[in-house]
Amino acid sequence: MKKVIKNGTIVTATDTYKGDILIENGKILMIGRQIEVDGAEEIDASGKYVFPGGVDPHTHLEMPFGGTVSRDDFETGTIAAAFGGTTTVIDFCLTNKGEPIANAIQTWHDKSKDKAVIDYGFHLMIGEINEDVLNELPTVIEEGITSFKVFMAYKNVLQADDETLFRTLVTAKELGALVMVHAENGDVIDYLTKKALAEGHTDPVYHALTRPPEVEGEATGRAAQLTGLANSQLYVVHVSCADAVEKIAEARNKGIDIWGETCPQYLVLDISDLEKPDFEGAKYVWSPPLREKHHQEALWGALKNGQLQTLGSDQCSFDFKGQKDLGKGNFTKIPNGGPMIEDRVSILFSEGVKKGRITLNQFVDIMSTKNAKLFGLFPQKGTIAVGSDADIVIFDPHVKRIISAETHHMAVDYNAFEGMEITGEPVTVMSKGEFVIKNKQFVGKLGTGKYLKRAKYGEL
Numbered sequence: 001m002k003k004v005i006k007n008g009t010i011v012t013a014t015d016t017y018k019g020d021i022l023i024e025n026g027k028i029l030m031i032g033r034q035i036e037v038d039g040a041e042e043i044d045a046s047g048k049y050v051f052p053g054g055v056d057p058h059t060h061l062e063m064p065f066g067g068t069v070s071r072d073d074f075e076t077g078t079i080a081a082a083f084g085g086t087t088t089v090i091d092f093c094l095t096n097k098g099e100p101i102a103n104a105i106q107t108w109h110d111k112s113k114d115k116a117v118i119d120y121g122f123h124l125m126i127g128e129i130n131e132d133v134l135n136e137l138p139t140v141i142e143e144g145i146t147s148f149k150v151f152m153a154y155k156n157v158l159q160a161d162d163e164t165l166f167r168t169l170v171t172a173k174e175l176g177a178l179v180m181v182h183a184e185n186g187d188v189i190d191y192l193t194k195k196a197l198a199e200g201h202t203d204p205v206y207h208a209l210t211r212p213p214e215v216e217g218e219a220t221g222r223a224a225q226l227t228g229l230a231n232s233q234l235y236v237v238h239v240s241c242a243d244a245v246e247k248i249a250e251a252r253n254k255g256i257d258i259w260g261e262t263c264p265q266y267l268v269l270d271i272s273d274l275e276k277p278d279f280e281g282a283k284y285v286w287s288p289p290l291r292e293k294h295h296q297e298a299l300w301g302a303l304k305n306g307q308l309q310t311l312g313s314d315q316c317s318f319d320f321k322g323q324k325d326l327g328k329g330n331f332t333k334i335p336n337g338g339p340m341i342e343d344r345v346s347i348l349f350s351e352g353v354k355k356g357r358i359t360l361n362q363f364v365d366i367m368s369t370k371n372a373k374l375f376g377l378f379p380q381k382g383t384i385a386v387g388s389d390a391d392i393v394i395f396d397p398h399v400k401r402i403i404s405a406e407t408h409h410m411a412v413d414y415n416a417f418e419g420m421e422i423t424g425e426p427v428t429v430m431s432k433g434e435f436v437i438k439n440k441q442f443v444g445k446l447g448t449g450k451y452l453k454r455a456k457y458g459e460l
């Protein structure tokens with residue numbers, strides 16, 4: 001059945017205008033001033049914004065980590081994402097050294113199939129480069145996994161060495177993939193954490209104190225230099241501090257093809273959250289860690305002036321009770337990660353647009369369009385245009401609400417933004433023309449979200 005979204009203010013990364021949107025067979029068929037179609041279902045968007053669905057380029061759903069598994073899976077995670085106005089996620093497929101990559105990818109297909117309510121793609125983690133890996137990568141690209149992730153931290157677990165990073169950059173250039181890095185100096189962190197524990201420092205705040213901004217700045221600068229040397233392309237995930245922003249800006253000024261993502265937690269939370277009593281600081285343990293407050297303005301400034309281009313959630317949720325408490329008495333055993341998928345879009349709108357830090361069009365670009373472009377999904381995703389998937393968010397820009405675990409839709413037992421008042425909320429969310437959220441109620445079906453084969457980097 002055809003649908004028409006009527007009387008809304010359509011906002012894309014470049015334009016803001018009043019118009020109606022006609023949808024048929026999952027696609028946007030027409031955009032115009034007054035569209036009347038006999039028999040079409042009409043959805044009134046008067047007084048609301050109509051955005052392209054958010055594209056979250058950074059999630060870890062049902063991911064094994066720190067001796068446990070992240071709580072939100074492709075079912076609860078994508079439902080929560082939809083409530084928050086996100087209609088596409090790109091999740092990290094982890095690999096194990098010595099095991100075929102094809103097995104790892106199959107594991108991620110098994111986790112997601114018949115569960116997701118919005119579309120999804122995968123990035124591939126590269127932990128080693130050898131002949132077997134090199135032989136498999138062309139097939140990986142053919143299967144639409146066109147971004148490779150290298151961890152420069154988590155020594156003895158996920159961390160890759162510089163040779164692996166460099167060879168990944170060289171190979172990615174040849175194959176048309178975008179390399180993503182978790183940029184922290186894992187060796188220095190390893191030294192600092194052992195020293196802290198030896199001195200008897202076990203509280204959650206030591207997670208941040210043993211991963212200072214310098215270790216992120218250093219790793220970001222190193223990755224950027226290696227990208228220049230390889231004449232390749234790099235996307236730095238979860239940038240948390242001014243030190244890393246400076247390195248990205250410096251590299252961009254030199255003409256290096258480098259992009260930077262930050263996350264909502266770094267824009268609104270700070271290191272003082274890690275000092276909360278009764279082990280509550282563990283709720284805020286993720287990597288890179290929360291920083292001193294002044295870093296927030298550097299991140300907002302970088303989003304405004306284009307030195308950072310995207311917002312990912314880095315969703316990797318663990319319950320406070322039963323998971324985070326694995327690290328009671330030893331901060332290094334607290335599983336790293338937090339629940340962010342649901343509030344990513346609304347926090348950017350409320351703290352960014354409403355507070356005048358970014359424009360409405362920048363907001364759409366940062367939470368959706370740029371992500372779709374960088375990761376080979378545009379214009380199928382990331383915009384409102386004739387022929388694009390009808391992934392659409394009808395957003396009330398005036399409603400005020402308090403974020404709380406009591407009302408969120410993630411499976412996890414706390415919300416990192418608990419008690420924060422924000423303005424603006426998705427009311428209705430469509431994936432490929434079908435309602436997933438209708439008037440703030442979940443009406444979607446498990447399994448309607450499908451795997452997305454993505455285009456090569458730069459090939460639109």
Ligand SMILES: NC(=O)NCCC(=O)O
Pocket residue numbers: 060182285286287288314316336337338
């Ligand atoms: N960010 C975090 O602490 N956990 C998820 C894995 C990662 O992105 O490093």
Ligand SMILES: [Zn+2]
Pocket residue numbers: 182237238287288
């Ligand atoms: Zn990371």
Ligand SMILES: [Zn+2]
Pocket residue numbers: 058059060237314315316
């Ligand atoms: Zn992550």
